[in-house]
Amino acid sequence: MSRLEVHQIPVLTDNYVYLAHCPETAATAVVDPAVTKPVLDAAAKKEWSITHIINTHHHDDHTGGNLAIKRATGCTIVGPGPDRDRIPGIDIVVDEGDTFMLGAAEARIFFVPGHTRGHIAYWFADSAALFCGDTMFAMGCGRLFEGTPVQMWDSLQKLMGLPGDTRVYCAHEYTQANGRFALTVDPQNDDLVRRMAVVDDMRARNLPTVPSTIAEERATNPFLRPRSPLVMKALDMEGADPVTVFAELRQRKDRF
Numbered sequence: 001m002s003r004l005e006v007h008q009i010p011v012l013t014d015n016y017v018y019l020a021h022c023p024e025t026a027a028t029a030v031v032d033p034a035v036t037k038p039v040l041d042a043a044a045k046k047e048w049s050i051t052h053i054i055n056t057h058h059h060d061d062h063t064g065g066n067l068a069i070k071r072a073t074g075c076t077i078v079g080p081g082p083d084r085d086r087i088p089g090i091d092i093v094v095d096e097g098d099t100f101m102l103g104a105a106e107a108r109i110f111f112v113p114g115h116t117r118g119h120i121a122y123w124f125a126d127s128a129a130l131f132c133g134d135t136m137f138a139m140g141c142g143r144l145f146e147g148t149p150v151q152m153w154d155s156l157q158k159l160m161g162l163p164g165d166t167r168v169y170c171a172h173e174y175t176q177a178n179g180r181f182a183l184t185v186d187p188q189n190d191d192l193v194r195r196m197a198v199v200d201d202m203r204a205r206n207l208p209t210v211p212s213t214i215a216e217e218r219a220t221n222p223f224l225r226p227r228s229p230l231v232m233k234a235l236d237m238e239g240a241d242p243v244t245v246f247a248e249l250r251q252r253k254d255r256f
């Protein structure tokens with residue numbers, strides 16, 4: 001049992017890459033390396049040697065650094081079984097219910113399709129840390145490129161059931177735009193209004209709004225709230241089932 005230290009690296013326009021370091025064993029994973037040099041530089045500065053890359057899905061802005069980082073460090077690449085042919089340099093495949101040891105820190109794997117058909121998330125319970133790629137964002141969720149609303153709602157339900165203090169290390173700084181949309185479909189939600197004021201202030205000062213927590217997301221992320229009477233009322237969908245409401249929310253966000 002080990003508590004990870006997590007270091008956040010902002011790259012490209014709005015991506016976050018993470019270094020997750022196990023202090024007991026010095027094992028260090030890069031989560032979804034979009035790029036190479038900023039990741040190697042950040043690890044060198046921390047004096048952490050990269051032993052693993054862990055990928056949530058195959059998109060370029062999550063795997064673009066895989067091969068070069070592997071070449072530079074000899075690290076092992078872990079990724080989703082269904083995406084084994086799409087993840088550059090993959091060595092170890094994991095699936096729903098598997099565990100993966102990063103040094104002395106155990107991750108449980110959730111299969112969370114919807115954004116892509118092979119997307120997974122890594123939950124380090126002892127560190128209260130969730131690396132969820134492009135499945136859940138702060139006040140948002142990923143676009144449905146390769147999945148259905150049923151799949152995505154199912155995936156989000158797996159994640160929203162985690163302990164409230166779990167930090168949500170998602171892969172993009174989309175919070176402010178997500179929040180603007182959220183206010184259009186959940187305008188009576190006081191927690192959301194309050195959170196947006198904080199987010200606006202943080203972004204004005206160029207501070208990251210990620211990670212948030214599962215508790216914050218349950219309270220303010222409209223994509224986790226299709227059962228909320230306030231959301232159903234705002235959409236004029238009282239009594240509709242959660243998947244139908246979720247699908248409507250996702251469609252509206254696509255057009256927003």
Ligand code: ZN
Pocket residue numbers: 057059062115134
């Ligand atoms: Zn993606």
Ligand code: FE
Pocket residue numbers: 059061062134171172
């Ligand atoms: Fe992405």
